[in-house]
Amino acid sequence: MTPFLKTIRWIxxxxxxxxxxxxxxxxxxxxxxxxxxxxxxxSFSMDQQAAHDVxxxxxxxxxxxxxxxxxxxxxxxxxxxxxxxxxxxAPVSRGTLYLGKVAANFxxxxxxxxxxxxMFVILFNVDVVExxxxxxxxxxxxxxxxAAVGTLFAALTVHIRxxxxxxxxxxxxxxxxxMIAAVEATKGALNGDPLSLYRPWLELLAIFDVVxxxxxxxxxxxxxxx
Amino acid sequence: MSMTAISCQHLGKAYGHYQVLHDVNLTLxxxxxxxxxxxxxxxxxxLLKILATLQRPSEGHYEMLGMNGQxxxxxxxxxxxxxxxxxxxxxxxxxxxxxxFALALRGQRPTDHDIKMALDRVHIGAFAEMKTRHYSAxxxxxxxLARTMLARPRILLLDEPFTALDSDGTAIMRDYxxxxxxxxxxxxxxxxxxxxxxxVTTRAGRLRHGTLQEIALxxxxxxxxxxDMQPDDAFS
Numbered sequence: 001m002t003p004f005l006k007t008i009r010w011i012x013x014x015x016x017x018x019x020x021x022x023x024x025x026x027x028x029x030x031x032x033x034x035x036x037x038x039x040x041x042x043s044f045s046m047d048q049q050a051a052h053d054v055x056x057x058x059x060x061x062x063x064x065x066x067x068x069x070x071x072x073x074x075x076x077x078x079x080x081x082x083x084x085x086x087x088x089x090a091p092v093s094r095g096t097l098y099l100g101k102v103a104a105n106f107x108x109x110x111x112x113x114x115x116x117x118x119m120f121v122i123l124f125n126v127d128v129v130e131x132x133x134x135x136x137x138x139x140x141x142x143x144x145x146x147a148a149v150g151t152l153f154a155a156l157t158v159h160i161r162x163x164x165x166x167x168x169x170x171x172x173x174x175x176x177x178x179m180i181a182a183v184e185a186t187k188g189a190l191n192g193d194p195l196s197l198y199r200p201w202l203e204l205l206a207i208f209d210v211v212x213x214x215x216x217x218x219x220x221x222x223x224x225x226x
Numbered sequence: 227m228s229m230t231a232i233s234c235q236h237l238g239k240a241y242g243h244y245q246v247l248h249d250v251n252l253t254l255x256x257x258x259x260x261x262x263x264x265x266x267x268x269x270x271x272x273l274l275k276i277l278a279t280l281q282r283p284s285e286g287h288y289e290m291l292g293m294n295g296q297x298x299x300x301x302x303x304x305x306x307x308x309x310x311x312x313x314x315x316x317x318x319x320x321x322x323x324x325x326x327f328a329l330a331l332r333g334q335r336p337t338d339h340d341i342k343m344a345l346d347r348v349h350i351g352a353f354a355e356m357k358t359r360h361y362s363a364x365x366x367x368x369x370x371l372a373r374t375m376l377a378r379p380r381i382l383l384l385d386e387p388f389t390a391l392d393s394d395g396t397a398i399m400r401d402y403x404x405x406x407x408x409x410x411x412x413x414x415x416x417x418x419x420x421x422x423x424x425x426v427t428t429r430a431g432r433l434r435h436g437t438l439q440e441i442a443l444x445x446x447x448x449x450x451x452x453x454d455m456q457p458d459d460a461f462s
Contacts, residue, residue: 003333010330018318021357081366082312089278090331091304225282 007092011100016107018077025073029112033066037116041123051124056186059120060179063139064146064172066116067109071150072167074105075158084158088224098151098220102213105154106147113139126190135189141205142182148209149174152216155223181205231256231381231412232277236286238436239272246272248436250286254429256380259403259413261423263441264433270416271311273433274383277414278308290381304332306381307374311389313366314373317359321345321369324358328373336376344372348398363390371399382406384415388422400426 001009019025040058044051051058078084087097117139121128153171157163181201188198230253237250246269254260262270275281277288279299288295293302315324325341336344345351348368350361358366367390374382382403388396403413403426417423420430431440 007331010327014316014319014327017323018316021318080317081315082310083314083316085280085308085310085312086314086328087331088280089303089308091300091302091333092331093300 003092004096007096008100008103011097012103012107015074015101015104019104019108025070025077025108026112028073029066029069029108030115032069033062033112033116034119036062036065037119037123044124052126055120055124055126056183056190058124059117059186060142060182062116063109063113063143064175064179065168066112067105067143067146067150068168068171070108070112071105071147071154071171072164074101074151075154076163079158094221094224095217097224098155098217101155102144102147102151102216105151106143109143109147110139113143130192131189134195135186138182138185138189138202138205141202141209142178142185144209145178145182145205145212146175148213148216149178152219152223155220156226177208178205181208229255230289230292231258232288232290232414234273234277234286234288237273237276237283237288238285239269239276239281240284246436247276247283247433247438250433250436250438252431252438254412254414256410256412257407258428259407259415259426261420261427261430262414262416262433262438263418263420263430264416268433269436270433271385273438274308274310274385274414274416278306278310278383279303280308305379306383307377307379308383308385309370309374309387310385313370315358315361315366315369318357320357321350321354321361321372324369325373325376329376332377334377340376341372344375345369347375348372349394364392364395367391368395368398371395371402375402379406380411382411382413382415384413384417386417387415388417388419396422 040062075084078087090097120126150171153167153174157166157170160166181204185198185201185205188201232252232254234250234252237247238245239247250273252260262273264270272281276283277290277295279295279302282296290302291305295302314328316327319327322341322345325336325344329336342351342354345354348371350365350368350372353361353365358369361369384403387399391399400422403415406413407426407428413426415423429440431438
């Protein structure tokens with residue numbers, strides 16, 4: 001394994017081990033998402049048809065805001081004992097630190113999404129789609145986009161006192177394309193539409209992921225230096 | 227090997243209108259230990275953070291081991307360790323995991339035996355598997371020292387290295403600094419305790435209002451009247 005990949009693996013390992021031990025990030029994400037799902041569930045309890053029409057939107061509102069919690073903790077956790085300084089002084093390219101953090105954030109968000117989706121299925125009486133793998137592809141692509149941009153902005157706002165407020169304000173406008181594409185593709189997958197109908201949204205997600213991962217990879221050096 | 231380990235030329239740092247460092251010039255050869263004295267807010271930590279590539283100077287430039295501090299930062303980072311006020315320790319990892327992670331980022335892969343030896347040397351080997359959340363400040367400092375030992379840097383940047391350490395820890399820290407100097411390493415140490423630093427100090431300087439003035443070692447650590455210098459004397 002190359003030093004580049006080793007560094008990414010170590011950052012991922014460190015974040016996962018810490019999370020497995022303290023469970024702060026995933027627990028708060030799941031708890032928040034459950035509240036959001038329950039509120040949606042009560043709001044639409046009288047009108048199942050309306051709920052079905054906006055289900056994909058509800059799923060991504062819950063996932064996006066839940067992801068925001070995880071992203072916010074991603075770098076603020078490094079402030080303990082000034083561990084962020086140690087990362088800044090590490091003799092590795094800033095890009096590898098970025099990719100390690102993206103991998104960890106992706107893992108947290110994806111795990112939470114997998115845990116929460118059954119809640120949507122149960123509370124909104126969704127027919128379980130025949131091909132779940134397509135839905136997983138949508139979730140993966142959209143979550144990768146959120147993690148790619150979110151990790152950069154989480155690093156950018158980590159030293160700001162009001163970072164919990166600033167992160168969503170900066171991040172949400174940037175991920176509007178991801179959200180729109182994710183909602184449309186999820187709607188298609190849940191309805192069992194032919195792939196050709198929502199393939200353009202998947203392609204948009206893939207392009208967004210690649211472009212923003214590359215841009216953020218290069219920009220991370222300046223963000224860490226700032 | 228370059229004959230100059232650290233060279234600062236007209237280094238300055240300003241935070242807005244507040245000039246923290248002004249025209250700092252310093253040249254250190256391998257094997258030298260420079261003790262940096264000065265009151266709180268004099269700029270000691272700022273100078274160390276600039277050398278540790280955590281901050282950029284507002285003016286001037288510096289080189290370490292012949293590498294430019296502004297343009298060769300990535301290469302430079304593998305040659306020094308900055309032992310800061312904060313210990314850079316993850317509270318939810320144990321000592322062994324903290325060391326393995328920190329050294330992995332430096333491209334090093336210490337064996338379990340290496341880690342055990344380092345932890346034993348700083349006398350926290352018995353707590354290797356304990357989460358550092360439960361460590362005292364002194365134990366965390368010892369862990370940071372163990373990390374530094376395993377990294378074997380050519381340049382050591384130390385900010386208040388004796389703080390939180392008991393007499394045993396202080397002796398271990400001093401022994402290690404002496405060992406690095408014998409191995410042609412270079413040390414810059416900011417401290418409020420010149421007495422603790424005296425045995426390893428080869429040169430000293432005082433930062434006052436952002437200006438560095440080199441002072442004679444004797445006047446730094448021992449007064450002419452023979453009375454041991456008190457920490458505050460160094461700032462007068």
